Amino acid sequence: MTLYELVEPGLVTCAEPRYRIAEIRAADPLGADALLAAVPAMNRDADVAALTVALRALVPELDRVDEWSVVDALAAMRDLGLLLGSLKRHGTEPLAAVPEALPVLQELGRRTDMVPRDTVHHYTTWNPLGRRRRTYTGAEMEAHLQDAVRMVFPALVAALDTCGRLARLEPYDPGFALALDRTAQHVQSMVDSIDFTVSHVTPEFFARTLRPYFEEIDIDGRAHLGPAAAQVPLWLVDLTLWQCDRSDPRYDAFLAESVPYSLPSWRAFHAAHRGGVSAVGKLAAALSWETAHRVPPRLTASALSLARVLRILKTFRARHLGIARKAYRDDLRLYEAGSGGAPVALLRTVLDLTRDNETLVRRALERPRTPAA
Numbered sequence: 001m002t003l004y005e006l007v008e009p010g011l012v013t014c015a016e017p018r019y020r021i022a023e024i025r026a027a028d029p030l031g032a033d034a035l036l037a038a039v040p041a042m043n044r045d046a047d048v049a050a051l052t053v054a055l056r057a058l059v060p061e062l063d064r065v066d067e068w069s070v071v072d073a074l075a076a077m078r079d080l081g082l083l084l085g086s087l088k089r090h091g092t093e094p095l096a097a098v099p100e101a102l103p104v105l106q107e108l109g110r111r112t113d114m115v116p117r118d119t120v121h122h123y124t125t126w127n128p129l130g131r132r133r134r135t136y137t138g139a140e141m142e143a144h145l146q147d148a149v150r151m152v153f154p155a156l157v158a159a160l161d162t163c164g165r166l167a168r169l170e171p172y173d174p175g176f177a178l179a180l181d182r183t184a185q186h187v188q189s190m191v192d193s194i195d196f197t198v199s200h201v202t203p204e205f206f207a208r209t210l211r212p213y214f215e216e217i218d219i220d221g222r223a224h225l226g227p228a229a230a231q232v233p234l235w236l237v238d239l240t241l242w243q244c245d246r247s248d249p250r251y252d253a254f255l256a257e258s259v260p261y262s263l264p265s266w267r268a269f270h271a272a273h274r275g276g277v278s279a280v281g282k283l284a285a286a287l288s289w290e291t292a293h294r295v296p297p298r299l300t301a302s303a304l305s306l307a308r309v310l311r312i313l314k315t316f317r318a319r320h321l322g323i324a325r326k327a328y329r330d331d332l333r334l335y336e337a338g339s340g341g342a343p344v345a346l347l348r349t350v351l352d353l354t355r356d357n358e359t360l361v362r363r364a365l366e367r368p369r370t371p372a373a
């Protein structure tokens with residue numbers, strides 16, 4: 001049984017409609033199943049006229065949107081989103097071609113308390129499986145990339161909980177190491193996801209076939225990013241572990257752009273924790289008070305658990321940087337920046353920050369044991 005299968009049933013019974021994954025996947029409020037099944041063929045033929053007609057046909061009357069539940073509104077945004085990205089891929093600004101979609105996207109954004117465009121969650125987690133799966137290309141590798149991203153959603157929801165607990169604890173508390181160990185289990189899904197991606201998606205397919213569908217589009221004069229994997233909120237974990245007080249302006253700028261694409265409760269988590277003291281900050285302060293040879297075992301346990309999670313994050317980031325470098329190498333890439341709006345160089349920066357924090361924790365552990373000179 002996978003972690004996903006263990007966590008998903010818990011999400012289904014949850015009051016948060018955005019976690020009712022099975023219901024969102026099942027929903028088809030626009031009656032779009034048949035039309036969206038034809039989108040890969042329209043994209044293969046670069047048939048902008050057919051894509052435009054399809055978008056126009058799906059755009060609902062505004063008063064229908066008012067009657068929908070959040071679950072239906074999320075599913076409708078998912079389905080319109082597939083056509084937005086498709087039109088843009090062929091060089092057409094979707095809202096210039098179908099202006100009547102603008103108020104509907106804005107209303108769907110308001111109803112769901114999210115950006116007025118589809119996000120990575122619409123494209124992956126909330127996307128049906130099997131025959132009803134929505135894809136731009138119909139290619140197996142596209143489905144694999146969607147599945148790689150969908151497998152981390154339940155784990156990151158669970159990490160939100162353990163990180164929230166961690167933020168309320170001190171490193172002397174036994175719960176501190178426990179919250180970190182649980183977080184480590186959740187974050188391991190990121191490593192599994194990137195390993196799955198490396199084995200099933202080639203950099204060439206990503207760079208040349210898929211990446212163009214994730215371009216930003218213009219919505220009422222503002223650029224809105226496409227459904228990029230970079231929007232997966234790993235930053236929730238970074239924030240509590242080290243980022244809130246040990247960051248870098250480049251990562252901060254990337255987060256300022258990424259956070260709006262996340263769910264309301266995750267944005268609230270970011271707002272609540274961004275001015276706080278990180279786990280690394282708390283641990284470094286606690287260890288600095290301890291004299292040589294007398295580090296309490298609980299503090300040692302907390303430090304070891306913290307170093308372990310940071311190591312898992314580092315492993316994800318090192319492997320992820322490997323595939324990103326290949327997909328964005330000079331002779332392959334079609335775009336300078338990633339679909340999340342940042343260059344591959346940012347990934348190096350975040351990897352270095354993660355590694356520096358891991359090193360700091362490991363060194364802090366070793367320092368008090370070193371006999372005084």
Ligand code: HEM
Binds near residue numbers: 228233317323328337
């Ligand atoms: C072919 C596969 C992939 C490529 C080429 C790729 C490339 C990139 C690039 C260039 C960035 C920089 C920001 C931006 O997009 O503008 C990025 C960020 C990011 N990507 Fe990917 N990515 C891939 C797959 C994945 C997968 C499967 C996941 C996991 C679910 C993922 C998670 C992330 C995260 C969390 C970030 C934010 C930076 C960080 O936390 O280290 N990516 N990716």
